[in-house]
Amino acid sequence: MYRYDEFDSAFxxxxxxxxxGQVARRLAGELSEDEFKPLRLMNGLxxxxxxxxxxxxxxxxxxSSRQMRKLAHIARTYDRGYGHFTTRQxxxxxxxxxxxxxxxxxxxxxxEMHAIQTxxxxxxxxxxxxxxGASADEIEDPRIYAEIIRQWSSLHPEFSFxxxxxxxxxxxxxxxxxxxxLHDIGLQLCRNDAGAVGFEVIVGGGQGRTPIIGTTxxxxxxxxHLLSYLEAILRxxxxxxxxxxxxxxxxxxxxxxxxxxxxxxxxxxxWVHLKDGALTLxxxxxxxxxxxxxxxxxxxxxxxxxxFDVRRFEDRDFARWVxxxxxxxxxxxxxIVSISLKPEGEAPGDASAAQMxxxxxxxxxxxxxxxxxxxxxxxVLPHVKLSDLPKVWDKLVAFGLATPNIGLVSDIIACPGLDxxxxxxxxxxPVAQRISQRFRDLNRQHEIGDLKIKISGCINACGHHHxxxxxxxxxxxxxxxxxQITLGGSADENAAIGKxxxxxxxxxxxxxxxxxxxxxxxxxxxxxxxxNDTYARVGIxxxxxxLYAAA
Amino acid sequence: MPQNAKTPKAPALKAVTANRLxxxxxxxxxxxxxxxxxLNQAAxxxxxxxxxxxxxxxxxDVAARKIVAPYLVELAEVDGILRPLSTREIxxxxxxxxxxxxxxxxxxx
Ligand code: HEM
Ligand code: SF4
Numbered sequence: 140m141y142r143y144d145e146f147d148s149a150f151x152x153x154x155x156x157x158x159x160g161q162v163a164r165r166l167a168g169e170l171s172e173d174e175f176k177p178l179r180l181m182n183g184l185x186x187x188x189x190x191x192x193x194x195x196x197x198x199x200x201x202x203s204s205r206q207m208r209k210l211a212h213i214a215r216t217y218d219r220g221y222g223h224f225t226t227r228q229x230x231x232x233x234x235x236x237x238x239x240x241x242x243x244x245x246x247x248x249x250x251e252m253h254a255i256q257t258x259x260x261x262x263x264x265x266x267x268x269x270x271x272g273a274s275a276d277e278i279e280d281p282r283i284y285a286e287i288i289r290q291w292s293s294l295h296p297e298f299s300f301x302x303x304x305x306x307x308x309x310x311x312x313x314x315x316x317x318x319x320x321l322h323d324i325g326l327q328l329c330r331n332d333a334g335a336v337g338f339e340v341i342v343g344g345g346q347g348r349t350p351i352i353g354t355t356x357x358x359x360x361x362x363x364h365l366l367s368y369l370e371a372i373l374r375x376x377x378x379x380x381x382x383x384x385x386x387x388x389x390x391x392x393x394x395x396x397x398x399x400x401x402x403x404x405x406x407x408x409x410w411v412h413l414k415d416g417a418l419t420l421x422x423x424x425x426x427x428x429x430x431x432x433x434x435x436x437x438x439x440x441x442x443x444x445x446x447f448d449v450r451r452f453e454d455r456d457f458a459r460w461v462x463x464x465x466x467x468x469x470x471x472x473x474x475i476v477s478i479s480l481k482p483e484g485e486a487p488g489d490a491s492a493a494q495m496x497x498x499x500x501x502x503x504x505x506x507x508x509x510x511x512x513x514x515x516x517x518x519v520l521p522h523v524k525l526s527d528l529p530k531v532w533d534k535l536v537a538f539g540l541a542t543p544n545i546g547l548v549s550d551i552i553a554c555p556g557l558d559x560x561x562x563x564x565x566x567x568x569p570v571a572q573r574i575s576q577r578f579r580d581l582n583r584q585h586e587i588g589d590l591k592i593k594i595s596g597c598i599n600a601c602g603h604h605h606x607x608x609x610x611x612x613x614x615x616x617x618x619x620x621x622x623q624i625t626l627g628g629s630a631d632e633n634a635a636i637g638k639x640x641x642x643x644x645x646x647x648x649x650x651x652x653x654x655x656x657x658x659x660x661x662x663x664x665x666x667x668x669x670x671n672d673t674y675a676r677v678g679i680x681x682x683x684x685x686l687y688a689a690a
Numbered sequence: 691m692p693q694n695a696k697t698p699k700a701p702a703l704k705a706v707t708a709n710r711l712x713x714x715x716x717x718x719x720x721x722x723x724x725x726x727x728x729l730n731q732a733a734x735x736x737x738x739x740x741x742x743x744x745x746x747x748x749x750x751d752v753a754a755r756k757i758v759a760p761y762l763v764e765l766a767e768v769d770g771i772l773r774p775l776s777t778r779e780i781x782x783x784x785x786x787x788x789x790x791x792x793x794x795x796x797x798x799x
Binding site: 165166167168172186188189190191219233234235236237238485486557558559563565566568569572618619620 | 709711712713714715716752753755758759775776777778781782785786787788789792
C-alpha cells in the first residue's frame with residue numbers, strides 16, 4: 140500500500156509545526172479570529188454548532204490497521220470516544236479542543252495522515268471506488284491514478300485558490316460506486332476499441348443547490364495524458380469560472396453557461412499547449428505508483444470453501460449477512476466484506492474507538508492490513524479469504540458491526556445536519572435513526588431489497604439527497620424542521636436527480652412518509668424490479684396519491 | 691424532541707452565546723460576566739439596549755481571547771426555565787439529539 144514519500148513527510152511535519160505556532164499566536168492574542176480562520180481551515184479545522192470540528196483526509200479511502208488504530212486513539216484521547224466517517228471518505232472529529240489540535244496533527248503525521256485538502260477552494264482529497272483493488276468488475280485499480288492526481292494537485296500553486304472547492308472522483312469499474320457523474324471531474328477507467336486502457340472524462344457534475352449530472356467531454360483519454368488534460372480543464376475553469384457569486388462558482392455552472400461542446404472545445408484548445416509537455420506521464424512513472432498498490436500476496440485458492448459453505452447452510456444469520464454484506468472478489472477464494480456503520484438506531488457513519496480497533500485487528504489478521512472507507516459511510520475489508528469469513532463475522536457481531544443491511548433501506552447516508560452543523564435547517568441523523576428503527580425487521584429489509592435513502596439537512600446536499608432513490612432534504616418552515624422528499628435519484632452509472640414528490644413533511648411525519656413510499660413500491664413492483672425501475676415504469680403519481688391521500 | 695416554545699409577544703428575551711476559544715465549548719454569558727455551559731445561568735433581557743450592552747461585554751472577552759463568535763439568541767422563559775426559541779439553539783444548548791451520551795448540557799439540570 141502507498142506510503143507517502145519523503146517530500147510529503149517533510150512537508151506535513153513542517154505544516155504541523157507551522158500550525159502549532161499559529162495556534163499559539165491565536166491563543167496569545169497575536170492573531171485575531173479573522174486572521175486565524177483561513178489558517179485553521181487550511182488544516183481542516185472548522186468551528187461548528189457545538190465545538191470545533193476536525194476533518195482528516197483518508198486519501199482514496201484507504202487505511203492500514205496502524206492508521207485505523209491511530210484514528211481510534213485520537214477519538215479516545217482527544218475527542219469523545221468516537222469519530223464520524225463521511226461521504227467524502229474523510230473522518231470528522233466533532234469535539235476536539237483547539238489547544239489539542241497541533242498534538243492531534245502531529246500524531247496523525249506519525250502515520251502519514253493529515254488534514255490538508257479537506258477544506259478551502261482547492262482540489263480536495265480525491266475519492267475513489269471503495270472496492271478498489273478488490274472488485275471482480277475492476278479494469279484497473281483507480282487509486283493509482285487518484286494518487287498521481289494527489290501528488291500533482293496537492294498544494295499546486297496555480298490551483299490553491301480556485302473560484303470554489305473542486306472535487307475529483309475516480310472509478311476503475313463499469314459499476315460506478317464512486318459517483319463519478321456527481322463530481323466536478325469524474326474519471327472512469329475504460330477500454331477503447333483497440334483494448335487500451337484510458338479514461339472517460341466527465342465534467343461538471345455536482346450536488347448542492349444546483350444538482351447536475353456531469354457531461355462526458357472526452358470518451359477516451361490515454362493514460363499518459365491524464366495530468367495535462369486535467370490541467371487544461373482547470374485552466375479553462377480558473378480563467379472563466381465566476382468568482383463573484385459563491386453559488387455560481389462551481390464548474391458545473393460554467394459548463395451549463397458555456398455549453399458542454401464549447402467547453403470541451405476550449406479544453407482541447409488549452410490542451411494543445413500542454414499535451415506532450417512536462418505533465419506527460421511516462422509509463423515508468425505510472426509503474427512506480429502502481430507498485431504502491433501492487434496486489435497483496437493472494438494464495439491460490441479454489442472458488443469455494445467447505446467450512447464457509449457449511450456455516451452458511453447452518454447459520455441463517457450468517458447467511459443473511461453474506462447475502463448483503465459480502466461481495467465478489469477478483470481473486471478466487473477471496474471476498475470483499477462491507478462493515479455496516481448503520482446499526483439500528485445509531486448515527487450513520489459513527490464508529491467508536493473500540494470499533495475502529497476491532498476493524499484494525501480484523502484488517503491485520505484477515506485482510507492484508509487494509510481497510511477502505513466507503514462514501515456510503517461504511518467500512519470495507521477488501522481481501523478476506525472465504526474460509527476466514529465466519530471468524531470475521533463472529534468478531535464483527537461482538538462489536539456491533541455485523542448489521543446485514545448493506546445497500547438496504549437502513550443503509551442510509553445522512554449528513555451531520557442540525558445536530559452538528561452550523562448551516563443546517565433540520566436534523567438528518569435522527570431521521571435516519573428513526574427510519575432504521577421503523578424497518579428494524581431485517582428479513583423485511585432483505586425482502587424490500589436494494590433501496591438507497593439519503594438525507595441532507597440543507598440544500599448543500601452533503602448527504603447526497605438528490606441522488607437517493609428516496610432523497611430527504613431538511614427545510615426550515617417558520618423555525619420548524621420539515622422534510623422534502625424526492626424520488627428516483629441515483630448516483631451510479633445511471634445517475635439521475637430525484638424529483639420532488641410534493642409538499643414537505645414534518646419531523647414527526649417523515650418516517651411514515653418513507654414507509655408509505657416503500658409500501659407503494661412493494662405493491663407495484665413486478666418480479667424483482669428495483670425501486671427506480673418501478674418508479675420509471677409507473678411514474679410519481681401512485682406514490683403521490685398514497686402519500687397525500689390521508690392528509 | 692420537544693416542540694419549539696411558543697413565540698412570545700415581542701420584544702423577545704435574549705442572551706449572549708459564544709464558544710470558548712481554547713476548548714470550543716458552547717457557553718452563555720452570565721450576570722457576573724462569566725461564561726457558563728448552562729443556559730439557565732445566562733443573563734437575559736428583553737431590552738434592546740441591555741442586550742447590546744451584553745454583546746459589548748462579550749466582544750471584550752473576544753478581545754481577551756476567552757471566547758469566539760458571540761451572538762444573541764432568542765429565548766422564552768417557562769416556569770423559570772430558559773429555553774431557546776429555535777430548534778437550532780435548543781440543540782446548541784443541550785447537545786446533539788442523536789444519542790443520550792452525546793448530550794452536553796441538559797436544559798433542565
Ligand atoms: C459539518 C460541517 C459541514 C459543512 C459546514 C459543510 C458545508 C458544505 C457546503 C457549504 C457545501 C456546498 C458547496 C457548494 O455547493 O459549493 C457542501 C457540499 C458537500 N459536502 Fe459538506 N459540509 C459539512 C459536512 C460534510 C460532511 C460530513 C460530508 C460527508 C458526509 C460532506 C460532504 C459534502 C458533499 C458530498 C457535498 C456536495 C458537493 C457538491 O456540491 O457537489 N460535508 N458542504
Ligand atoms: S447538507 Fe447542510 S446541514 Fe448537512 S452537513 Fe452539509 S451544510 Fe450541514
